[in-house]
Amino acid sequence: MSTREEYTAKIKLQLDEFNTKIDELQARTKETKAEALVKYEAEMAKLRQQSDLAVAKLEELKAAGEDSWEKMVAEMEKIRDAFIHPFIQLLQVANQVDLRQVGSSHRRGRMENLANVR
DSSP states (O other), rough: OOOHHHHHHHHHHHHHHHHHHHHHHHHHHHHHHHHHHHHHHHHHHHHHHHHHHHHHHHHHHHOOTTEEEHHHHHHHHHHHHEEEEEEEEHHHHHHHHHHHHHHHHHHHHHHHHHHHHH
């Protein structure tokens, strides 16, 4: 075997090993995404419950008499805050995930281009 053939065989082996590692990482990423999706859906269910509670409290607030108005406003604000803060946090996480997916798609495209060079 010539030096050229040995070298190209060595490089091909290294690239194959590299691509195998990438496949393993991608498989782990998919598992992580599945776990994240389960957590995301659980958080969404909690937010729906909090939203339902806030809507119900708003209806109570609309029907409240003058004597209980101040107390109802304070309760409504607590419920609203309990709903809005986790919602904002979930949005931030969702936006970060979307950005990572865009980045990984971009990197994946570059890796596919590299694979086509072989």
